[in-house]
Amino acid sequence: MTGHEAQEQFVALLRERFGVAEIPDGNYPLIDARHHFELARVLKEEFDYRIYSFVVASHHLATADANNDGADVEAAHYEVATGVRCVGAPAHLASWRVRIELDRAIPTLFPLFAGADWQEREQYDLVGVRFDGHPDLRRLMMPEDWEGHPLRKDYAIDTACSPWR
Amino acid sequence: MAVDESQRTYDHPLYQQIERIPGVSVALGNIDQLLTWGSANSLWIFPMATSCCGIEFMAASASGVDLDRMGSIPRGTPRQCDVMVVAGTITVKMAPRVKKLWDQMPEPKWCVAMGSCAISGDFYRDIYSVIPGIDTFIPVDVYVPGCPPNPEALMHGLLRLQEKIRMSREGKLTQEELRPESPPNLIRPAIGRLQDVERDPLTNQEQTDSAGGLGLGDTLNLSQIRQLRPEPELAEDGDGESTR
Numbered sequence: 253m254t255g256h257e258a259q260e261q262f263v264a265l266l267r268e269r270f271g272v273a274e275i276p277d278g279n280y281p282l283i284d285a286r287h288h289f290e291l292a293r294v295l296k297e298e299f300d301y302r303i304y305s306f307v308v309a310s311h312h313l314a315t316a317d318a319n320n321d322g323a324d325v326e327a328a329h330y331e332v333a334t335g336v337r338c339v340g341a342p343a344h345l346a347s348w349r350v351r352i353e354l355d356r357a358i359p360t361l362f363p364l365f366a367g368a369d370w371q372e373r374e375q376y377d378l379v380g381v382r383f384d385g386h387p388d389l390r391r392l393m394m395p396e397d398w399e400g401h402p403l404r405k406d407y408a409i410d411t412a413c414s415p416w417r
Numbered sequence: 418m419a420v421d422e423s424q425r426t427y428d429h430p431l432y433q434q435i436e437r438i439p440g441v442s443v444a445l446g447n448i449d450q451l452l453t454w455g456s457a458n459s460l461w462i463f464p465m466a467t468s469c470c471g472i473e474f475m476a477a478s479a480s481g482v483d484l485d486r487m488g489s490i491p492r493g494t495p496r497q498c499d500v501m502v503v504a505g506t507i508t509v510k511m512a513p514r515v516k517k518l519w520d521q522m523p524e525p526k527w528c529v530a531m532g533s534c535a536i537s538g539d540f541y542r543d544i545y546s547v548i549p550g551i552d553t554f555i556p557v558d559v560y561v562p563g564c565p566p567n568p569e570a571l572m573h574g575l576l577r578l579q580e581k582i583r584m585s586r587e588g589k590l591t592q593e594e595l596r597p598e599s600p601p602n603l604i605r606p607a608i609g610r611l612q613d614v615e616r617d618p619l620t621n622q623e624q625t626d627s628a629g630g631l632g633l634g635d636t637l638n639l640s641q642i643r644q645l646r647p648e649p650e651l652a653e654d655g656d657g658e659s660t661r
Contacts, residue, residue: 394546395510402545409543413509416548 258344265294266348280333280349288334288350289359295336295346296364304365305335305345309375311404328354330381334361357384378403453586456499456525457579458488463498463522465515467505470532470565474504477568487575495521500578503555504565506534508546512554519555527558527582529574532565539564556596 253261263281266272270287283291295301314328335347352358360383361368372383373392380401383389391398400407435446462484464474478484478491492498495518507515519528530551533539538549551557558581561574585595 393510398509407545409545411545413545416509416512416553 253342255342255344258338258342261299262295262344262346265299266291269294280347282349282351285350285352285356285358288332289361289364291348292334292336292361292364299338299346301336301338301344301346303337303339304361304367304371305337305347306333307335307361307368307371307375308333309379309381311379311381311401311406313405330354330358330379332358332375332381336365352381357382359384360386362386377401380404449586453583456586457582460487460489460500460527460575460578461492461498462489463493463495463501463518464491465501465503465505465518467503467507467511468534470504470535473565473568474502474531474571477571482568482572484572484575487572487579489575495519496523498522499525500527500529500575501555502529502531502571503535503551504531506538506541507548507551509548510546512548512551515551516554527578528555529559529561529571529578530557531561531571531574532563534564536560536562558596 263275266275266281266283270283270291272281272283275281309330309332312326312329312331315326330352332350332352333347334350335345337343337345350358358381360372362372362383362385369386369388370392372386373389375381376383376386376389377391377393378401390396394402400411402411435444435451437444462478464471466474474491476482484491489500495501499522501519501522503515519526528551530536534541534547535551536557538547541547542549548554559574559578561570563570566574581590584590
């Protein structure tokens with residue numbers, strides 16, 4: 253199987269079993285948060301995607317309708333992109349995005365991939381997204397007594413950090 | 418063979434400090450000058466290397482520039498060192514550790530800030546986790562600018578430090594030049610928890626078990642392993658998991 257075929261197989265899986273209508277060009281497909289764990293499980297157990305490649309969370313501020321022209325106004329949310337990779341040729345990377353509100357948590361992939369432990373802790377530490385069911389969701393990089401999550405968009409660059417600034 | 422004393426030259430720096438009495442094997446000298454010479458020329462360096470400046474420090478200690486010529490030697494423990502060379506960016510999390518290591522060094526001690534990051538934070542200065550220069554919590558004696566400074570610059574800094582030690586012992590420096598003090602309220606005191614004491618031991622065990630590459634709750638039998646990486650050396654009767 254070539255990498256192209258593997259991608260087509262992944263897209264077909266998303267369309268048929270997870271009801272993803274739109275596969276954007278040049279970005280990861282957006283799936284429903286309820287399907288996050290199930291998709292990872294299916295990929296791992298049925299399609300042999302055994303390597304947990306990455307998880308990257310990003311924080312998005314609410315978009316304002318500045319011109320009052322009826323543009324779509326989005327609430328503040330997190331986007332969590334996850335990628336898993338299959339073993340052996342063609343080593344295809346299956347990746348998708350999940351969008352959740354700020355007060356909600358995304359299910360952890362720790363029961364499937366042990367490597368998700370520290371990667372999810374890092375995203376929690378820096379961005380603040382919570383992973384539901386993670387056994388040990390503490391800060392990883394910042395000091396334990398750090399306040400706030402520094403990679404959020406609403407974290408001001410001159411936030412006081414006693415005694416340094 | 419007789420030695421003609423009048424033809425003998427003394428170019429070692431030590432001989433500049435003492436006065437020989439001709440004809441007898443007795444030398445007169447000032448103990449203070451001897452101590453000054455000794456303390457300036459036996460600097461043991463503690464390399465507090467956190468990033469790329471550390472590579473330049475290694476190059477400076479290696480045979481090309483060879484800091485050992487100046488009587489210095491890099492030493493991995495702060496308790497026997499005289500100079501701390503802070504080479505690299507110091508973060509908010511690292512600063513208490515640097516301070517702790519500095520406090521472990523016996524007096525007299527000196528600090529060299531090597532590179533822009535240690536001096537001022539450089540272009541990382543405004544990042545949330547970077548401290549703007551180590552002189553906010555450690556008194557710095559010599560600043561070696563550069564990003565990173567080349568080994569010769571570090572050697573020059575060390576020579577300037579020796580000059581400073583000599584001048585301070587001879588009383589030529591004012592008090593502030595001697596040991597630039599930093600405001601005490603800038604010292605961040607507490608170091609947080611160092612061990613994962615609250616972690617569930619069962620989780621640790623599961624991760625240790627799965628560290629062989631099999632994944633959590635996962636079982637691969639021998640034929641599957643062979644399929645993934647065909648190795649004829651794999652023992653037929655061996656336990657597949659434990660031999661990996």
